[in-house]
Amino acid sequence: MRAVRFHEHGDNSVLQVDEVDRPEAAPDEVLVEVAAAGVNPVDTYFREGSYGPYGLPAIPGVDAAGEAVAVGDAVEGVAAGDAVFATGLSSTMPGGYAEYVAVPDDRLATLPEGADLVAAGGAGVAAVTAWRALIQHANLRPAETVLIHGGSGGVGHAAVQVAAATGARVLATAAPVTAAADGDGVDVILDHRLDEYLGFDAEVAGHGARVVGIGENRPEIGFPASAAARGKDLNLQLMSMFNTPSLADALADLGSLWDDDLGIEVADSYDLAEAAAAQRAVMTESFLGKLVIEP
Ligand SMILES: NC(=O)c1ccc[n+]([C@@H]2O[C@H](COP(=O)([O-])OP(=O)(O)OC[C@H]3O[C@@H](n4cnc5c(N)ncnc54)[C@H](OP(=O)(O)O)[C@@H]3O)[C@@H](O)[C@H]2O)c1
Structure with a gap:
């Protein structure tokens, strides 16, 4: 699969698209086909090395949303085909700037059927x-x-x-x-x-x-x-x-507000090859809502 990675810390220029192995879902994980990953200021802090991420080379992206395509044996309440959104990624595991991401079930929740998954990609943080x-x-x-x-x-x-x-x-x-x-x-x-x-x-x-x-x-x-x-x-x-006691519970509460009370405004969308431009924009440009990356 294609994924954005940085092999060293630095400015936007360290971001590149690599061909990497598609992850598999561990027993407590859900494999998500990423529809979109939010672009957050914290993604740039991880890239710069201010704190995090889990190791190098790293796939950035604290947020992701998409369709669950494989579900680990120990995961409850999520089935293949469900719409899901996640956050808290890329600090201790690969992040969402990729075609697929394996998400531990303690940092993901389902969304109503038919939810706009591109908007949901920007929801997490x-x-x-x-x-x-x-x-x-x-x-x-x-x-x-x-x-x-x-x-x-x-x-x-x-x-x-x-x-x-x-x-x-x-x-x-x-x-x-x-x-x-x-x-x-x-x-x-x-x-x-x-x-x-x-x-x-x-x-x-x-x-x-x-x-x-x-x-x-x-x-x-x-x-x-x-x-x-x-x-x-x-x-x-x-x-x-990142100190939220249960990211999954917080996401589930927010998922229950989805559409009627909570929507994410997508100001602009980038593809994987434009990750550097997206991270530059999140720190320098004025926009309403969220920037997202759509693999
Ligand atoms: N502690 C945490 O857990 C946590 C979590 C998420 C975010 N954060 C931090 O919170 C900040 C915002 O994150 P975000 O994702 O919402 O970023 P964002 O989408 O870039 O939004 C930044 C907002 O700040 C406004 N702004 C820019 N300059 C300003 C100024 N001088 N005075 C007042 N407002 C100004 C922007 O308005 P204009 O578009 O008009 O410039 C925009 O509304 C970042 O520093 C981020 O690192 C912390």
Whole structure:
């Protein structure tokens, strides 16, 4: 089969298409014929060697979706022919930028029949991060107000939908953020650029608000606005999607929202040979929703 691989860490130019053996499903795995793999900022961190991946040469791609074509003996609840989506790949095993990927059953779930598998390819990191931040960490409740920074991005646009599905009042920003709001303040904030926005967050937050931080623009400058945040007794929770206790359970919850409450907007699609362009675009271009690779 064809797969994108990098044999050394580096910039986009280390990505190449190789002919490799098609994987087989181990007893606890599902072999997925990949319809699409989401392109995420974390894919570029693995490529650069900031952390992960499982070894070299590596197949990138934390996300994948497609049809289950073989199911290991120990796997329950998935049958050949099912539509499935997965996340948490490429840290400890080959990822989704390939024609096929073998996915352990603890990081995959089924989707409704007829689900758009190209859109589902972009769902994993974006939707699970949104779900873990808003539901698991912030315990968002229906009568509350939530502010989502970067509401047009992969995580942001999924978070807007997950929050709306709870019945919460949803506010979102898009870059650049310049103005503060009046009123009682928001209850929950999802922040992907803490170094830039913790001060803004403290200004618009209500007393005791919960801020969930998933990233920062320049980690080296820290959180200069922490004094303002202390003034409101803000609860600051930092998180990594990879720490989600059960990715399969999170994906199953999100799969049950699919179509009626949750959809992934595909901004652009690339083939395997265009992986370098896709990873360049995810870090430099402005788009609504997700970029995906369709093998
Ligand atoms: N901790 C975790 O588990 C976790 C999980 C997923 C993602 N992340 C991190 O979260 C961040 C977003 O990921 P993503 O997949 O959603 O990326 P993405 O799809 O590229 O979205 C980025 C969003 O940020 C906006 N943005 C760009 N510059 C901005 C600025 N100066 N101020 C405010 N917003 C700005 C973009 O808007 P424009 O298009 O208008 O520029 C876009 O809406 C990344 O840093 C990623 O590494 C962390």
